[in-house]
Amino acid sequence: ITSLVGFSNLPAQHHRRSVRKGFDFNVMVVGESGLGKSTLVSTLFNMPLAPPRAAPYSSASAPKTVSIQSISSEIEEKGVKLRLTVVDTPGFGDLINNDDAWRPIVSNVEQRFDSFLEGENTYNRSKVTDSRIHACIYFIAPTGHSLKALDVEVMKKLHHRVNLIPVIAKSDIMSDEEITAFKARIRADLEHHKINIFETPRYELDSDKSMEEKTSIMSKIPFAIVGASSEITTPDGRIVRGRKYPWGIVEVDNEDHCDFVKLRAMLVQNFMEELKEYTDEVLYENYRAQKLIAMGV
Numbered sequence: 001i002t003s004l005v006g007f008s009n010l011p012a013q014h015h016r017r018s019v020r021k022g023f024d025f026n027v028m029v030v031g032e033s034g035l036g037k038s039t040l041v042s043t044l045f046n047m048p049l050a051p052p053r054a055a056p057y058s059s060a061s062a063p064k065t066v067s068i069q070s071i072s073s074e075i076e077e078k079g080v081k082l083r084l085t086v087v088d089t090p091g092f093g094d095l096i097n098n099d100d101a102w103r104p105i106v107s108n109v110e111q112r113f114d115s116f117l118e119g120e121n122t123y124n125r126s127k128v129t130d131s132r133i134h135a136c137i138y139f140i141a142p143t144g145h146s147l148k149a150l151d152v153e154v155m156k157k158l159h160h161r162v163n164l165i166p167v168i169a170k171s172d173i174m175s176d177e178e179i180t181a182f183k184a185r186i187r188a189d190l191e192h193h194k195i196n197i198f199e200t201p202r203y204e205l206d207s208d209k210s211m212e213e214k215t216s217i218m219s220k221i222p223f224a225i226v227g228a229s230s231e232i233t234t235p236d237g238r239i240v241r242g243r244k245y246p247w248g249i250v251e252v253d254n255e256d257h258c259d260f261v262k263l264r265a266m267l268v269q270n271f272m273e274e275l276k277e278y279t280d281e282v283l284y285e286n287y288r289a290q291k292l293i294a295m296g297v
């Protein structure tokens with residue numbers, strides 16, 4: 001099956017601009033290792049990405065360094081070019097001492113702002129590639145309990161710098177009831193800790209139809225995610241992307257089974273322009289202003 005990614009269906013005005021120039025879209029995946037980040041990324045964009053090479057096993061006395069890996073790829077769909085970069089953060093949460101787990105991630109995000117800032121000040125501004133992070137998918141372990149202290153800490157360090165999109169990882173191991181309860185729990189925790197997540201822009205000139213669709217997508221946050229890059233055959237003979245269990249198959253692309261379709265719709269069909277706009281006009285501008293103040297300008 002080759003299901004389209006869907007970015008070529010962006011609203012017409014954006015579409016035309018994008019056709020001409022092509023566009024950059026940079027997604028970062030953050031969360032404990034082993035939660036299925038790399039798997040989701042390849043599922044999301046319907047292409048296999050090389051898994052980040054595992055760091056050599058290090059002795060307990062020498063804590064493993066968090067290494068950040070960026071993978072880029074150019075996708076073309078109906079003549080529209082998308083330069084997609086995925087920034088993976090392997091090893092996060094593996095350390096015995098996770099006090100500074102957020103530091104390399106935040107610094108990677110800020111370095112991207114810095115290089116965009118430098119680019120803006122150069123002669124040929126139009127040639128500047130945009131390597132800023134437009135969306136940060138934050139993986140929450142399917143525990144059913146409150147957010148872990150480490151997750152709260154990392155999200156608090158990140159939310160002023162990126163559009164945070166929380167997801168429940170490996171949701172196929174939870175029942176529907178557990179997922180519903182866990183979602184409510186996570187939303188309450190996020191609110192309690194005053195963590196900002198990406199929200200639908202309130203201004204909306206589009207038709208009610210699309211507003212409805214957008215509201216419906218947002219109501220599913222945190223998305224309950226299942227990732228699988230291999231195809232399997234269902235008992236009724238359909239070929240699907242999914243995970244096989246003794247009790248049945250969890251289909252990635254079936255909205256009754258998980259929120260994968262909603263997440264993808266949010267990223268590439270409904271909110272790509274909004275994510276980019278908010279990054280440019282709010283997150284980046286705030287960073288730039290703080291930087292100028294710090295420099296005493």
Ligand code: GDP
Binds near residue numbers: 226
């Ligand atoms: P990462 O360390 O976060 O990048 O995790 P990986 O993508 O490397 O996946 C770690 C393991 O979890 C692999 O064995 C995957 O096959 C498995 N996995 C990935 N996504 C899912 C999922 O949605 N559900 C389940 N049950 N397993 C998954």
Ligand code: MG
Binds near residue numbers: 037038039051052090
């Ligand atoms: Mg990985």
